[in-house]
Amino acid sequence: MRESEIIKKLLEIYEKTPKHDEGYILGSMTTRPDNIAVYAYNLFIHTNAGDTRIFPSLEYFRKEIIDFMKKLYGECTGFITSGGTESNIIALYVAREKTGRKLVIAPKTVHHSIIWAAHLLGMKIVFAPVTSSHIVDINSLHDIVEKRKDEVAAIVVTAGTTEWGSIDPVREVSEIARQYNIYLHVDAAYGGLFIPALYEKGYIDTHLRFYEGVTSISVDFHKNGLSPIPSGLILFKNEELLSYARRELPYTLGKYQYGLLGTRPGGSIAAIWAVIKKYGIDGYSKIALRCMKTALYLYNRLTEFQEIIVWKPILPIVVFKSRHMSSEKLLEELVGHGYYVYRAPSVDGLRIVVMPHVTTEHIDRFINTLSEILGEKTE
Ligand SMILES: Cc1ncc(COP(=O)(O)O)c(C=O)c1O
Structure with a gap:
């Protein structure tokens, strides 16, 4: 043709x-997606985030994106993923690698990708009950953690559930995670960019931040962030945690890659950068x-x-x-x-x-x- x-x-x-x-x-x-995000995506469409030695501009964008996220949630680091599913898989992978354990505790309101991630990683989920407001029942969660504390790799909660938009009590759960020194992943793929503003304006009473007990947060820019698909983000509390998501690829110039994919769309990173600068x-x-x-x-x-x-x-x-x-x-x-x-x-x-x-x-x-x-x- x-x-x-x-x-x-x-x-x-x-x-x-x-x-x-x-x-x-x-x-x-x-x-x-916003026009400026599409423009940035197209401009950087040839770039591969799998090798930032060839494309250091992507590293520049990434750092600026992380600086933006720090303003929202507090001190953190991280990288751009293909979306909520990849971010959740990475979070559970890091938890498993760090702890050597395979048990995940989560309310049944978690997104299906958490169940998929656990399955892929050979991990098992114990579901904590939820209240009539569709949030985790904090006392039951505490009891389960107390009973299984020596087996737990991670607790996972959601800040903006897929079905109800309900927000698990991140601060209270983070206290439990801190008390027992357990990895806590907060899946904020949907709600992450909305919660800080709606909390501040009094629409909701649950906030989202890197409280001391929060280990990782995932947030998607291809949902409410106005970036093209695929644009996700996984954030970790510190560089040591991030290093678990890094793997060697010695034949490339960069030598290392992050996340599940090898070749990854640099366009998404440029797009996220563009929308955060605009909005x-x-x-x-x-x-x-x-x-x-x-x-x-x-x-x-x-x-x-x-x-x-x-x-x-x-x-x-x-x-x-x-x-x-x-x-x-x-x-x-x-x-x-x-x-x-x-x-x-x-x-x-x-x-x-x-x-x-x-x-x-x-x-x-x-x-x-x-x-x-x-x-x-x-x-
Ligand atoms: C809370 C939550 N986590 C994860 C995901 C999966 O995100 P993605 O479809 O970008 O992989 C979704 C999708 O709707 C979601 O609502």
């Missing part, structure tokens, strides 16, 4: 591909507040239905279900009307994640569609 024909075909296919700005992608934790802490804070307000707007609109049960959002995630129609049927109806929402399996409900591209106009249109499907008028 000639290039012009390829482009024609690509554009044809692109035309039929859903785009975030149209407002129909309401379940996935993805969004349209800074204040810019991300504004995005967090906007998403939260839109989520509360959606919550309020859903309460207008007799037929709908809806849960108040913690972070910008709204869970709801129909009283009479099964969630599978409602999901299919919505997909039939062009909407992509996700499931909330623990209550057999559905879930909308208000990502930065979602506006109140999108919500109003969604509510009209829902009203049509349920045959119920709203105010």
